[in-house]
Amino acid sequence: MDNVNEKYYRTMGVEGLGIEEHKEIYTLLYYQWISLLFCFQALLFYVPRYLWKTWEGDRFSQMVKDLGGPIVSDKWSSTYKEKLTRFIITNENHDLFAFRFAFCEFLNLCNLIIQCLLMDWYLNGKFSLYGYEVATKPWPQAYNRVFPKKAKCTYTKFGHSGSIIDIDALCILPLNILNEKFFLIIWYLMVVLFIITFGALIYRLLVLTWREFRIYLLMAQVRNVSREKCQQLGKNLTHGQFFFIYNIGKNMNPIIYKELILLIYEQL
Template identity: 50%
Template sequence: MIDFYKNLMAFMKIGNIHTDNNVFKLHYKVTVILIATFSVLLTSKQYFGEPIDCDVQQRKEIIDTYCWINGTFIFEDNILDYRAPGLTTRNDKSGSAHFQNYYQWVCIVFALQAICFYIPRYIWKACEGGRLKQLVGEFGGPITSEKWNNTSKEKLVRNILYDSYAHNVYTFRYCFCEFLNLVNVIINILFMDWFLDGEFSTYGLIDGSRSITKRMNRVFPKLAKCHYYKFGPSGDMQLLDALCILSLNVLNQKVFLLLWYWLLVLLIVSFLSVLYRALFLFVPVFRTYLLRAQARRLENKKAKYIVRKLSYGDFFILYRLGKNVNQNTYRDVVSCIYDHLSNWKGYKIFQEI
């Protein structure tokens, strides 16, 4: 367990070069670690503890295993209500029994979810290919490098202005991965709703008719019934009616409640992130505001001119550069870009270098 958390802490370490934003990190760092932790906790409890304990006199170990594998059920009104004897199948006409047989799959589902939340990061990392790290070079960090001079500044500006097409493709891939994060959250919520028989979508809602506690006890009951059949001495079928304690569901109730609220928050911030990216791409005034906020004390007319001349891909590279270098270095780069753009003839010659 200690080694597991050491690996998690290493995974949480933030790199020197930031190729994505904080919302992106919520997906592939915080969410992956949260779900992986849930999976480890439930796995240790499920396979190294006693997740179920049935109150029977005969064949206790066999019945415990049987009820865990095949699932248990509860009654709608009261799990101790024995007024519906013989209720053993999903096709029961009374329709008052609810079966649960997904407990043993929870830890595996969490592991698959952790992988799903890392996939957009994996795709973006493969597409990014270390381009921003090569662009920033040794000039990243909060302190201006001793090697920062006019020659290095000209080289950096040339790399920003040189290939608009490649920068546009770079930006499109990043936007696709951001949108994939939002789609991934929606798919995971729908999948968990299907996995819990339609109960996950409303699991954490507070309403007057049905409290959260009642809903948790319905989805993850701590007491449930199980029917076990065996052949008696005379060859006839005998029914053993067992009342089982599901201690693992005490943990499942809290884990899924926390997961429900976290996915809700993640869905909201992911939607806002996609909306922000749409404004970034299609509203030049918004890019002007971002540039002035990032390059402090930049004149409004200069910011408008730079935004008007640069493609959305070039501006995205410039904006990501501002997240990885200090303010003095970034202001020098922005000023140099303005000087080149304002001299159109010089800029054309500059592109051909």
């Protein structure tokens, strides 16, 4: 009886070459639009810079013009000292100015998140782990999953009688040899930008909320000014005033900057 069952139920053949029906069909819709995607990404990255340059209006460079050299400039007169000190102390827009800068830094993070989601959608969910897979898997397998060099193509045209005819062909995709490298560089660049941007936001949050941190930054920047004076300045200065002073100090002669700090200390 067992011999009879074997003759009727035994598998008589094995699977041969061909496309398996249960495999997922991966449609390549990105191939002809990559150059436009890169242009769109460049525009998105420029938006925070454009906003800040518009709001800042070249204000910092104009205020420290001719004051950053190693020799004290003639521009640093008693009249200019008084004007600059009064502007820093009495102007009420410094807080708004500082919050705009913080908003641009936050916009950088939002921009990165949006662009990563866009790239992941663009590559059918293959971008988020692309760099990791390239680093951990054999490189031909990792590359070819996302950027195949050959693919099945279906062309549609009209026949002689007007009916639609589908033509099946094998397409060569030579640009994917470059695309796989470009997107790998972009993936690692995104990771580095995430680390830098997230660190910048933590730093900005500390400056915004922690007064002692602002005092420490001021002491590290100003030379030969007592700790007590820096602490008094840190307590009396608003976040916007500190932001303005700290940024012009980056591009100002140390002697001039020290004198400016002492003038502000005397008038607060």
